[in-house]
Amino acid sequence: MSQKICSHPACNRVNRFGWRHCRNKVHRDYCSLFCQQNAEGLDGGPVAQTEDELRNYRQRDTCLCCGAGFDREWTENWSNKRLCSQECSNQVAHRKNGKRNFQALVLLKEVDFGQGLTGQDLFDYLKLTVYSVKGAAGVATILRRWIRCGALEKVSRPGSRSTAKAAPLYRFRDNWEETSGATTLGELL
Numbered sequence: 216m217s218q219k220i221c222s223h224p225a226c227n228r229v230n231r232f233g234w235r236h237c238r239n240k241v242h243r244d245y246c247s248l249f250c251q252q253n254a255e256g257l258d259g260g261p262v263a264q265t266e267d268e269l270r271n272y273r274q275r276d277t278c279l280c281c282g283a284g285f286d287r288e289w290t291e292n293w294s295n296k297r298l299c300s301q302e303c304s305n306q307v308a309h310r311k312n313g314k315r316n317f318q319a320l321v322l323l324k325e326v327d328f329g330q331g332l333t334g335q336d337l338f339d340y341l342k343l344t345v346y347s348v349k350g351a352a353g354v355a356t357i358l359r360r361w362i363r364c365g366a367l368e369k370v371s372r373p374g375s376r377s378t379a380k381a382a383p384l385y386r387f388r389d390n391w392e393e394t395s396g397a398t399t400l401g402e403l404l
């Protein structure tokens with residue numbers, strides 16, 4: 216596999232997306248969630264211009280489990296942080312298939328390509344993780360409960376005359392908090 220450098224203008228880390236032990240399983244062009252959020256202006260702050268600025272930058276975010284605020288750092292161990300504390304990590308881990316399901320929700324939230332992901336798209340990401348999922352059909356089974364509770368929608372797409380029906384897209388509803396009654400991704404687990 217050719218080595219790719221993180222797309223953040225000030226970051227020279229190798230992007231190891233796809234490597235089994237890499238913590239970043241979500242953002243293909245960046246080394247981490249930190250760099251994706253900062254480079255794309257999603258963290259509300261200025262884009263860091265130097266490695267020193269990256270090192271000193273504290274990226275404010277809210278925990279996907281309890282909603283509390285926390286700081287994300289560029290330091291390798293903290294650059295993919297989405298949960299505020301060990302307690303919240305434990306809460307996710309203690310649900311049945313919690314970590315796998317949390318990863319699926321994070322993918323739908325952070326990389327929907329502006330329209331949604333197919334079961335195959337999601338499977339292509341999830342197969343890079345340690346969790347076992349049985350293809351696009353397995354993904355559909357995982358997602359069913361969140362469609363039922365109103366958090367996700369499944370959008371059918373017609374095929375052209377010569378092709379079979381295109382695979383449906385899955386995505387979060389715009390007002391998913393209202394429709395599902397959950398306030399965080401953690402509450403959907």
Ligand SMILES: [Zn+2]
Pocket residue numbers: 221222223226227228245246247250
């Ligand atoms: Zn980076």
Ligand SMILES: [Zn+2]
Pocket residue numbers: 278279280281282283298299300303
């Ligand atoms: Zn938390």
